[in-house]
Amino acid sequence: MEESAKTVHNPTLSYSRLKEFKQCPLRYQLSMVNRIPQPPQMHLAFGTAVHQVLENLYALPRPERTHEAALADIPEAFRFTMDEHPEYEELFETEAEKEELQGRIRTVIDKYFLIENPSLLINAGRELEVQAVTDEGVNIRGFIDRIDRNPNDGSLRVVDYKTGKMPRPQYQQDALDQLRFYALLLTKAKKQTPARTQLVYLEAQQILPLDPQGHDLYGIEKTINQTWTRIEEALNKRYFTTRKGPLCTWCPFQEYCPEFGGKTPEMPEDRIEYLLQIRSQD
Incomplete structure (x- = not known):
């Protein structure tokens, strides 16, 4: 689920915002820095x-x-x-x-x-908020739909529900990055790596599983650190680039995008300073 404001938090990076920046830096700016609301869908x-x-x-x-x-x-x-x-x-x-x-x-x-x-599952958490810090000081956070606990060995299974279409095989590794993100959160915050994580595509009645290994955790943590470094650079330069592609068709921010003749608004300084705290300064 999106990191919508249930409570007041120090700034963190969620998987959805990580993905958003990778898809289009300007979209991250408009949603997170300018905080332009998206129309309901x-x-x-x-x-x-x-x-x-x-x-x-x-x-x-x-x-x-x-x-x-x-x-x-x-x-x-x-x-x-x-x-x-x-x-x-x-x-x-x-x-x-x-x-x-x-x-x-x-x-x-x-x-x-x-x-x-x-009725057969032992639930260890639902809509569970988890926060952690990467090895390079990036504060990350996520809401996990459900965590199950194996009664025999205490191992955990992370479940994320999806109401959209199951991705084609060539895009499934990108989808699994969300599970790697959650596995990293639990490993760092709870000191326990889940034995299994899975995306449950409800309408398709299909499950996309991942049993996270060390290389999964290493890879996603590296991606988080590198991506946040790029976001920091954009914040400090007060400039986020555009990335035009097929997803632009569904972007709610076209009127603010120069790729579509729009004008990008100025970024509020207080918001920039707030987001720069996502990396711990200790």
Whole structure:
């Protein structure tokens, strides 16, 4: 999940922002430095509500984590999502459209129960916030959808739910970087590397697993450190480059991008100074 403000934090780098900068430095600037809000999108409302249903499900005692309980919770989870994100209201013109989206959520929950049996799993965390510091002092943070614990040996499994399409084989290693990021977080913060991590693509009913090894942790930590160094340089120079590509079609910031004839706003100095604290100065 996105590192949305549940509480006030010192600045950190999340996987989503790491990925955002790598895709397009200017997009990172507009979202994190200028803090230009993105318009609400239906797929985000859908994904947030699905995550809420599953979070609520794993709050129940194991015998109560039934298919029926999950389906019954959908209206309440949807209302909670709308209360937490009032900007989603503009996505719907009628109550019928809200009902239609809840129907999509029910379909996804049906599919989820064909993948896992929640009553058999020992939950060690849901929507768990984890913070850590890399070997070069970069403060990182993530919200992990779910952590399971093996009752026999105490090993951990990290689970991240996805409501989008499963990536094609040539892009799956990029998708697995999110799991490497979470594995690094747990290794540094909890002193325990998860035995398994997995992306669960709910609509496709497919699982993309990774059993993290030392080279996975080393590689993602190197990527974090190198990427943050590049972000620091851009912050200090007050200049973020553009990176034009296929994803530009879906970018919500085109009106501020020179690649599309837009004008990039000035960066607030206090925000720059705040973000520069992501690397510890100790």
